[in-house]
Amino acid sequence: MQKKLLTVAVASALAMPAVALAQVTVYGTIDTGLRSASKVVVGANNESLMTVTDGNRTTNRWGLKGTEDLGGGMNANFTLEGQYASDIGGGPGSATPANQGLFQRKSIVGLSSGGNSVDLGRDYTVNFKAQGIYDPMSYTYTGITPSAGTNVAGTRSSNMVTAGFRFGTGGVRVDYALGEVAGENGWGTRMGFMGDFAFGPVTVAGAYSTQKDAVTGTDKATTTNLGAVYNMGPFTFRGGFSDTKYDDGAGGEAKTPMLLLGAQYAISPTLNGRLGYYDTKFKVLGTEVGSRKLFIAALDYSLSKRTTAYVAVDRHTMKDQGFSVNLASGAVTVTGIDQGSVMGVNSASGATGFNVGIAHSF
Numbered sequence: 350m351q352k353k354l355l356t357v358a359v360a361s362a363l364a365m366p367a368v369a370l371a372q373v374t375v376y377g378t379i380d381t382g383l384r385s386a387s388k389v390v391v392g393a394n395n396e397s398l399m400t401v402t403d404g405n406r407t408t409n410r411w412g413l414k415g416t417e418d419l420g421g422g423m424n425a426n427f428t429l430e431g432q433y434a435s436d437i438g439g440g441p442g443s444a445t446p447a448n449q450g451l452f453q454r455k456s457i458v459g460l461s462s463g464g465n466s467v468d469l470g471r472d473y474t475v476n477f478k479a480q481g482i483y484d485p486m487s488y489t490y491t492g493i494t495p496s497a498g499t500n501v502a503g504t505r506s507s508n509m510v511t512a513g514f515r516f517g518t519g520g521v522r523v524d525y526a527l528g529e530v531a532g533e534n535g536w537g538t539r540m541g542f543m544g545d546f547a548f549g550p551v552t553v554a555g556a557y558s559t560q561k562d563a564v565t566g567t568d569k570a571t572t573t574n575l576g577a578v579y580n581m582g583p584f585t586f587r588g589g590f591s592d593t594k595y596d597d598g599a600g601g602e603a604k605t606p607m608l609l610l611g612a613q614y615a616i617s618p619t620l621n622g623r624l625g626y627y628d629t630k631f632k633v634l635g636t637e638v639g640s641r642k643l644f645i646a647a648l649d650y651s652l653s654k655r656t657t658a659y660v661a662v663d664r665h666t667m668k669d670q671g672f673s674v675n676l677a678s679g680a681v682t683v684t685g686i687d688q689g690s691v692m693g694v695n696s697a698s699g700a701t702g703f704n705v706g707i708a709h710s711f
Contacts, residue, residue, distance in 0.1 A: 382706015
């Protein structure tokens with residue numbers, strides 16, 4: 350349950366008359382557990398490894414958010430959200446460069462009225478939001494699954510303007526990330542849009558975005574997501590695909606299509622079973638050069654509204670090689686890379702992980 354902290358006017362410190370400030374909410378999650386993995390790469394050998402892990406089921410985060418009533422149904426809103434590592438007690442930036450920054454997960458301010466909103470800052474991309482609706486594991490176990498991280502649109506964009514509109518059982522959202530290249534306003538930009546619509550027990554969601562490189566402005570990548578959710582009593586079925594295409598403008602092309610399938614069964618009000626399957630292909634000039642498959646099975650037991658105990662088993666398998674693409678370098682360079690390591694395990698011939706832990710929200 351989120352805890353409300355009322356702000357106070359510090360007139361003496363600011364040497365100004367006291368004013369009424371907006372109410373601020375402090376929120377977050379903490380997820381820590383144990384993971385046993387087979388075929389961990391140690392030099393030229395494959396060994397088993399037991400570790401204390403964080404964020405396998407729910408990414409550890411903390412944040413501040415607030416809303417001020419401006420009158421006439423209009424509100425001013427803000428969200429500041431960061432990430433941390435509970436297994437080592439590390440703050441933002443302590444684990445990987447991708448996690449650097451105090452509020453690298455989300456940093457927005459904007460206006461809203463009803464289901465409509467406009468925000469500025471660092472936020473989730475439309476592709477990430479669309480896939481979140483039909484993701485096989487409902488964006489749980491993101492520390493294990495490939496999720497939306499396989500596409501160039503990624504999870505978030507900085508320097509972004511977003512607008513969302515809700516109507517009836519559907520909605521649309523558009524976003525535009527500025528490249529901020531002097532003299533070339535179109536370079537390094539990313540633009541996307543999404544829609545989601547519910548028809549009885551079925552919800553359909555899709556998104557499309559395009560991004561240009563920040564060096565020449567000619568190389569680009571496009572990402573497409575499309576999927577659906579079907580609710581049938583205690584069962585929920587999810588499925589869809591995500592496909593990113595890289596084009597260097599000189600005949601070089603690479604694609605990463607990913608198929609997603611999943612099922613969830615509410616065994617009881619407190620116990621949920623989940624199955625997820627992710628199949629990613631790596632294609633260069635139309636030829637498949639590698640693949641990655643992941644199967645995961647999990648049980649979630651709600652100890653309370655805020656605390657969940659979980660157990661999960663995952664199986665990774667890779668074939669041949671994949672490729673790396675650096676759009677920001679000014680060329681979509683396709684190079685073969687060793688894809689035998691996922692989460693530190695050598696999965697060329699298949700590797701298994703076993704996870705158990707507790708996730709708590711506050």
